[in-house]
Amino acid sequence: MADALLTVRGITRRFGERTVLDAVDLDVVAGEAVGVVGPNGSGKSTLLRCIVGADQPDAGETLLSGQQLDERRAEVRRDLAVVMDDIDFFPDLSVVEHLDLVARAHGQRDAEDLVDAVLDEVGLMQVSGQLPSTLSSGQRRRLALASVFVRPRTLLVLDEPEQRLDVEGVAWLGEKLVAEKAAGRGIVLVSHDPDLVAKVCDRVVRLGDA
Ligand SMILES: Nc1ncnc2c1ncn2[C@@H]1O[C@H](COP(=O)(O)OP(=O)(O)OP(=O)(O)O)[C@@H](O)[C@H]1O
Numbered sequence: 001m002a003d004a005l006l007t008v009r010g011i012t013r014r015f016g017e018r019t020v021l022d023a024v025d026l027d028v029v030a031g032e033a034v035g036v037v038g039p040n041g042s043g044k045s046t047l048l049r050c051i052v053g054a055d056q057p058d059a060g061e062t063l064l065s066g067q068q069l070d071e072r073r074a075e076v077r078r079d080l081a082v083v084m085d086d087i088d089f090f091p092d093l094s095v096v097e098h099l100d101l102v103a104r105a106h107g108q109r110d111a112e113d114l115v116d117a118v119l120d121e122v123g124l125m126q127v128s129g130q131l132p133s134t135l136s137s138g139q140r141r142r143l144a145l146a147s148v149f150v151r152p153r154t155l156l157v158l159d160e161p162e163q164r165l166d167v168e169g170v171a172w173l174g175e176k177l178v179a180e181k182a183a184g185r186g187i188v189l190v191s192h193d194p195d196l197v198a199k200v201c202d203r204v205v206r207l208g209d210a
Pocket residue numbers: 015020038039040041042043044045046047
């Protein structure tokens with residue numbers, strides 16, 4: 001059995017009387033992508049929030065590489081790359097400065113070359129000197145994705161990463177995520193794009209069928 005990067009057991013989340021997640025299990029091993037799909041309101045984002053520690057489940061546990069998630073530990077933060085809702089950017093740091101900050105804060109060697117390569121890959125080179133407030137919504141999404149690809153990562157947790165990307169952007173994202181798997185990384189992908197899920201995911205967990 002390959003290394004278990006993520007083990008989710010019995011995650012249950014209730015809001016008032018409503019049980020949104022009822023004992024959900026999910027495993028991701030190295031080099032594997034698991035899709036999480038289901039209709040609006042079925043609990044996909046809630047599940048991801050529980051996995052990354054942004055929300056507290058009523059029951060169940062999440063293990064990263066066999067250990068409880070503790071975001072205070074630098075090695076845990078290094079392993080886990082997350083793109084959820086729009087991330088907040090520093091209003092006074094340019095695109096390249098954001099990526100440089102993320103790469104250096106995570107101790108990446110050759111940060112400058114890495115940032116250059118990712119800027120090129122995500123199509124932000126031309127706007128690299130601009131502030132986030134001057135980017136289009138799709139460009140801001142690309143910046144959020146670029147932030148993941150300039151940092152170390154073992155497990156990617158992505159909530160609708162294709163949002164607001166153009167057709168070429170979604171095609172690029174699919175190729176990139178397949179390459180991430182080939183590099184031995186694990187992926188949890190929430191998406192409403194069936195083609196992206198089919199291209200990237202080895203298995204699918206469906207929520208909201210109860
Ligand atoms: N903090 C909260 N308080 C009350 N209800 C909440 C809270 N967070 C989520 N919910 C409810 O839980 C349900 C699941 O929400 P969630 O955002 O996980 O759905 P989703 O599957 O990601 O939906 P979408 O496809 O629209 O993104 C929704 O009915 C939502 O209203």
